[in-house]
Amino acid sequence: MTNAEAPAPPAAPPTAHGWPPVLAVALATFTVVSSEMMPVGLLTPMSHSLGVTDGVTGLSLTITGLIAAALSPFAPLLVGARDRRTVLVAFMLLLGLADAVTALAPDFAVLAAGRVLLGAAMGIVWGLATSVGPRLADGPRLALTMTLIFSGVSIASVLGVPLGTYLAALLDWRAAFWALALLGAASAAVLAATLPALPVHERGRLGGLAGALRHRGVAAGIAITAFVVLGHFAGYTYIRPVLEADAGLSTGVIAACLLVYGLAGVAGNFTLGPLSGRRPKTAVALALAGVALAAALLAYTGGVVTVLLVLVVWGASYGGVSVSTQAWVRTADPARIEASAAVWAGVFNAGIALGSFAGGLVVDRAGNRAVLLTAAGLAAVGLLIALLSRPDDRRP
Template identity: 75%
Template sequence: MKSTEALTPSTADSGVPRWSPVIAVALSTFTVVSSEMMPVGLLTPMSKALSVSDGVTGLSLTITGVVAAAVSPFVPALIGLRDRKEVLVTFMVLLSVANALTAIAPNFLVLASSRILLGIAMGVVWGLAAGLGPRLVGGPRVALATTLIFSGVSIASVLGVPLGTLLAALIGWRATFWALALVGAVAAGVLVLTLPALPVHRRSRLDGTIGVLRNRGVAAGLAITALIVLGHFTGYTYVRPVLESDAGMSAGLIASCLLVYGLAGVAGNFTLGPLAGRYTKEAVTIAVAGVTMAVALLPFATAGTVTVLIVLVVWGASYGGVSVSTQTWVRTADPARTEASAALWAGVFNASIALGALAGGFVIDRAGNRAVLFSAALITAAGLVIAAVSRPRPTAPRTG
């Protein structure tokens, strides 16, 4: 089967890289991830305001992830020949609308509706942003561009979720989502001003996207992504209740702990991202091993703030490198079909977020906090096994 992708390079052709478009896409990923993950930091006040349990409120992540997962793999085929810049701007505006609707939600039904809209926007933005590095810069700079794009994920943990948690503690959780709506509008404006035109000249076909799965390296990378993200969100979605009840922490102290976690995530992103460009298997293995160890140790670390912080630093630094290293794995395995493989990767990533939040909610409501963390560790350990026995193997594109 011939590759169905025919993407026109933009700044990558100029010889002189322009980093402002890369930063603009990073701002978009920051906004998307902050919007998606904000209920983690606000789980308790949202549950009380909407008169539902923590587990039900955690379903807001499941809803968003399921919708995003359903949308992402089909993005290249659905948007056809439309300029990728125009698509990104349109769906960042939709993301702002979704956050505004969340801010005024009087009950869980309205919240769920807003999170569906958010999932659609997130699925499109992630499905395109994950593969934009090679289109915005060229040659050896691709690894750095990809790292910068995914730095939005880590910085969302540093600035987005902790600051949103702090803002909610001061003036309420609804103000946090109004702030996210504003940030989304700003991100859309920055994309308009800085992103070059990103045309395509050949329509992607659905069978071309599915055909990427025949590549064993891509399949292994997607399996690793699924397990590490599933395990992470099984535990991390409910980290606030764990820190509140098991460690006895206040809302302000939890916000500080999440800030430390996020700072470690940024460090992990910028450490493992460049490493993944040269040693992809090693970077992925380190990231998955670190998450597995941290999640398994947290139940034993809740006796003191210092031990909690140490575990969260390891967890944050390790998970901070997951997005960029697993996406690099998939891209390395099939460099001829970057947009299709990136769309599949985004779909798997978001489906795993959804299932993780769902699984964690089920476990925590029935078996408690320690059980949810031990379950998370078992899942990520399975991803570690696959990473240890597999490797990305670039293959030549099929010609027939």
């Protein structure tokens, strides 16, 4: 084994630093996801203001997702040996700037530029944030630490986007992005005030990424993540037309259903998170089985009560996907936590962008039921891989 292929030594042994730095990273993930997904709730007013179609405005999500997906795997390589605390603070400031550019955008070209900046910030933050948790806590505290960090993802869906949409209704859509810009700056300040120094002792290398992927446990975890995220976003992106056209629900009822879904997601994160620390394979299997089952059932479901029950299952299951799949990858190869976490983050972001795109193609060609069954099938493939694999499989 050459030096380039050898796993990098741990940057530093984990040390108990208390909960403030963990909550600071959770605030960062909340801010990142809220910034990424905010156009979903503001698509119509943004389109009217910028003079473009809803489809063109929707590309702002694709742009961000693809840039983040391209950068995340190479985050350790790109930032070199710089202190991770300094890097996270700097790129959260960049995220705030990106939201400010979006708020000021006079046309779609400037909006796209802002979203490119946002994708760059997201790529680096996501590429490093998931590996920070194991440096802030170990032992019995690690599972709760990772659960709290990933709670920012689910809480952004429940609170971040709806609050931004409400603010836009009171003022305008630009106010929502100004609020995110301020939140990005505040998150950077909190990280700077609470995170300990997080030095690394050598630069990231391409060989480290390749070495992580050669580990069968890591490769299985990455494949599982790819299939479930592709499936989820292929189906869930188009949940509103499904509930309108197929289930016959009104706008107000749909909003209530999606709120219930989001709350179930938070509950799923805090339920499957601790289990992930002890039994990652079980947590992953439960999460993927729930997503596959719920997507399949929704294709044939009608009536408010039944729809709500299915969405609770879907929300709780997907709420545990991030924390459980990342726990699988982290458990598989502890010597390459930063490299494997960066690849995981890249695949996750790519799954968001490509899943939404693929779902759109299926909806246009085959309809709502077909896209839900496609989502269920993709999640089921990920579940099959999980059942046939294990995190600690180190065979070449």
